[in-house]
Amino acid sequence: MVCNTGVSLTPTIDGELYHFESRGLYDGVSILWDEETGSIWHHVTGRAMNGPMAGTEMQTFNALQMTVEAALGAYPDLEVAISDRPIRRGDQRSVDRDMELGERFRATMAEEDTRRPTMEIGIGIWDESTGLSRYYPLEAIREAGNALIDDFGPDRVLIHLDPLTVTPLAMFTSASSAEWDGDALRLDTGGVIWDGLLYATDGQDREIRRPLQLFTRWYGWALMFPDTEIWGP
Amino acid sequence: MRNRRTRRGQIARSRHIAPSRKAGRWRRSLTVALASLVGVNATAIAQAPAEDDPEAFDEGRAYIVDETVFVPFRPTEDDLQPLRAALYEGALQPDTWLFIMEHDAGRLALVMDQMAYHHVAQGELKGEPWMVSF
Numbered sequence: 001m002v003c004n005t006g007v008s009l010t011p012t013i014d015g016e017l018y019h020f021e022s023r024g025l026y027d028g029v030s031i032l033w034d035e036e037t038g039s040i041w042h043h044v045t046g047r048a049m050n051g052p053m054a055g056t057e058m059q060t061f062n063a064l065q066m067t068v069e070a071a072l073g074a075y076p077d078l079e080v081a082i083s084d085r086p087i088r089r090g091d092q093r094s095v096d097r098d099m100e101l102g103e104r105f106r107a108t109m110a111e112e113d114t115r116r117p118t119m120e121i122g123i124g125i126w127d128e129s130t131g132l133s134r135y136y137p138l139e140a141i142r143e144a145g146n147a148l149i150d151d152f153g154p155d156r157v158l159i160h161l162d163p164l165t166v167t168p169l170a171m172f173t174s175a176s177s178a179e180w181d182g183d184a185l186r187l188d189t190g191g192v193i194w195d196g197l198l199y200a201t202d203g204q205d206r207e208i209r210r211p212l213q214l215f216t217r218w219y220g221w222a223l224m225f226p227d228t229e230i231w232g233p
Numbered sequence: 234m235r236n237r238r239t240r241r242g243q244i245a246r247s248r249h250i251a252p253s254r255k256a257g258r259w260r261r262s263l264t265v266a267l268a269s270l271v272g273v274n275a276t277a278i279a280q281a282p283a284e285d286d287p288e289a290f291d292e293g294r295a296y297i298v299d300e301t302v303f304v305p306f307r308p309t310e311d312d313l314q315p316l317r318a319a320l321y322e323g324a325l326q327p328d329t330w331l332f333i334m335e336h337d338a339g340r341l342a343l344v345m346d347q348m349a350y351h352h353v354a355q356g357e358l359k360g361e362p363w364m365v366s367f
Contacts, residue, residue: 005367006332006345006348006365006366006367007365007366008332008334008335008336008363008364008365009363009364009365009366010336010337010338010362010363010364011355011362011363011364012362017362019305019307020305020353020355020364020366021301021303021304021305021352021353022302022303022305022351022352022353022366023297023299023302024295024297024298025295025296026290026294026295026296030352030367031297032353032366033297040295040297043353043366043367044366049290050292050295054290058364059337061334061335061336061337062334062335063332063335063365063367064333064335065330065331065332065333065345066330066331066333067327067328067329067330067331068316068319068320068325068326068327068328068329069328071316071331071333071342072316072317072320075333075340076317077315078315078316078340078341078342079313079314079315079341079342080313080315080316080319080325080331080341080342080343080344081306081308081312081313081342081354081356082312082314082319082324082325082344082347083344083351083354085346085350087325087329087347088346089326104296107294107296108295109294110291110294210335
């Protein structure tokens with residue numbers, strides 16, 4: 001999709017399995033339709049916006065963006081599901097291309113939030129329990145030295161560009177500072193992030209806890225989270 | 234393409250820009266002519282949104298098709314294969330972009346370029362339903 005937003009969800013409501021497909025656009029992003037009730041759902045928030053299930057929400061999880069090379073570094077035993085569709089080579093992500101938002105998309109959008117350029121890319125994080133959301137422009141992350149630590153509600157997050165894929169990722173951290181050492185990101189807690197893994201001082205890798213996050217374009221993020229804050233260095 | 238960086242740098246301090254109060258949403262009726270863009274019938278409902286609820290669904294600007302356009306991907310657990318094997322066999326390249334689903338059901342990779350068509354993939358891992366939308 002133009003907005004580049006991908007998420008994972010649990011397609012069950014009260015223990016019942018629902019089956020979904022993309023059936024159009026709203027606020028410039030894809031909307032979902034379920035076979036069982038014909039309700040219309042937001043494909044990122046998992047909230048039914050219209051129809052019999054309106055107001056119902058599915059549980060949301062991250063869908064991180066990585067190349068095969070990066071994924072195998074972080075998760076050597078990862079499995080993949082490949083469909084029968086052809087796979088293009090080259091620029092596969094919309095964020096890797098200069099794009100304009102077509103009229104078909106614009107016609108579905110509410111008034112734009114003009115604090116940032118429409119097609120700017122960045123990473124947004126949000127907390128479903130507090131409603132807090134914040135957007136980090138890719139350009140600002142680069143200006144910050146490709147890594148920054150920020151307080152996010154009661155938590156602290158590390159936002160950094162993965163050196164292999166140049167894609168921003170967010171994770172919870174207890175560190176208060178970080179410094180690059182080649183491709184390794186050294187935290188003041190003694191931990192090191194390298195090749196997608198977090199290593200503790202004993203050299204063992206630790207599970208990375210991540211906030212809900214989207215690597216997305218500004219227009220889509222701002223319409224999903226109209227009260228979003230924007231981080232700036 | 235690997236982009237190695239050698240720069241050392243301290244992290245930046247943060248500054249948050251408060252959100253502006255958004256103006257009221259504007260309405261726009263879609264015409265059925267839009268349907269020709271994707272070659273299917275579209276439902277274009279020119280209905281006023283609830284002006285007192287800015288979060289209400291505004292059917293007037295929703296573009297909804299009434300038949301399947303993008304066939305969802307519904308793999309079974311038998312369709313899953315090790316990512317390493319898919320790379321070795323040439324089904325994927327090192328620079329192929331993936332979505333890495335981090336779900337309670339488990340972790341699974343999906344090919345982003347295929348998801349750009351399907352938009353939705355769903356299945357089960359160890360009996361737990363999962364879905365990825367794009």
